[in-house]
Amino acid sequence: MRIYFTIIYNYFAISLKKSSTYRLNFFLTLVDSLCWFSITILLYESIFSSLLLENGVTKNQIFLIVGISELIKSILFTLFIDNLPSITKQIRYGTLDKFILYPIDTQFMLSFQNINFANLISVVPSIILIGISVDKTNTLSILLFIVSIIFSIILAYSIWYIIMTMSIWFTKIDGIHESFLSLLTITQYPQQLIVNKYTPKITFIFLPVLLISNIPAQILNNGINLFLILTVFLFSLIFLLVSRFFWKFALNYYTSIN
């Protein structure tokens, strides 16, 4: 187990050095993150500035979910945006071989080899937005909120990894990770606005993705709810296990071309 911590530490150190070497790219990624954040806020402000919705969906609630979604997205992108999308390339060019040969877990190495620190910038405005949008909360709720955010990140990572694992069969699809990024946009929506009496029943398939941001929002706003914590914990655990089994199963079909 210790070796994994050492590897993680080294990956962090190398990525930090890379960021300082390619300063312009680092700076542009910062601008990109801030642009995304500003546009998302502008979008919801434009839609909801003159709108009151029934069923208890308030503007504050929407901005809380947007803030949480952006927070999760920035942490997720910091850790995985330079890793998971490149799995397709590793498979296509056969460079996955070297990862399989190392005496370290392949999924672990593929997931953490590059850290994109520039994406962390969105964490600050996200936390500010969450702080402004939350109605009332207490210390315990904040602690449980942090726990639920960790589970949500694990859940999102697992869904992303399951999608990327499909590259073993679909090597020619460059933008397979785009499907996950598309899914991620759904995390900005309150669950009540996607799954309700006005929308088709089939929308429940979006539920695992909606839980990523909606459960932490409910915990922060409504206080301690063990059922919600348990739900997000179980979902993240199940999806993480599925991602591991699916990856190991898919590796049986990997035909190295190197």
Added chain:
Amino acid sequence: MEKYLFVLRNSNKELLTYRFSLITEFMFSIIPITASSLLWISIYKMGSGNFHSYDLGDMLIYILVSRILATIILPSIHWDISEQIQSGDLSKYLILPISHMLFWFNKDLAKKIQSFAIGIFLLAVFIFLYSNYLTFSFKINWLGLFSIFFSSILYYLIYYFIASLAFKFVDVTSFFYTSEVIIEFLSGAIIPVVFFPNLLKSLNNLLPFQYLISFPINIWLGKIQYREIIYGLSVQFTWIFFLYFLCKISWKIGLKRYEGTGS
């Protein structure tokens, strides 16, 4: 001209070889379209009234058409061109008796033609699924077609200009992401531009982006009058003219800096 038709034909064949990739790309675009259309259905049902003269039917057709149109006409040439500049692969195009701009225009056109076929199919499926909400009657609008044609040229020139920045800054991938996000939003591909705050609306009026998506769709939806359409088309044409010369100048300057490293 024949050589460019050859490029178009060849690119078409190349894309047909990887047709599954193209189809999958479109399949992925279904997710955000579905999510945003469901969001708008809920907003209209839970809220009250219309937004800026858009009823639910107008909004749904706007969202569907804008997202699909953006997928069809959004060029991806900037990624390839910047890679050519970085790797020095551009050198081989410079010695050929062809215009680099027209070469890539035809390559991009081949993708647009195939994307159009898939996009129309997807749009038909969505219109069928949401038929309860839509009051849209299809009729050919020649001015609308003209404006889509102009907007695809405009889109191409904007990205051709952006690609030329790779001469100055070697790794500009992050800038590409940023520009894509900003252009997508300002073009009205996410929400109609009439929803923007006044300050942003005024700023956007000085830029060409709203003529990429919002303007052609509003012609089809009948949201703008004949005089405004003619005015908009002339603005589109002026921007094409301006950007064409801007691209020429930026490439001329860029090529002076180009070192052909790695070629």
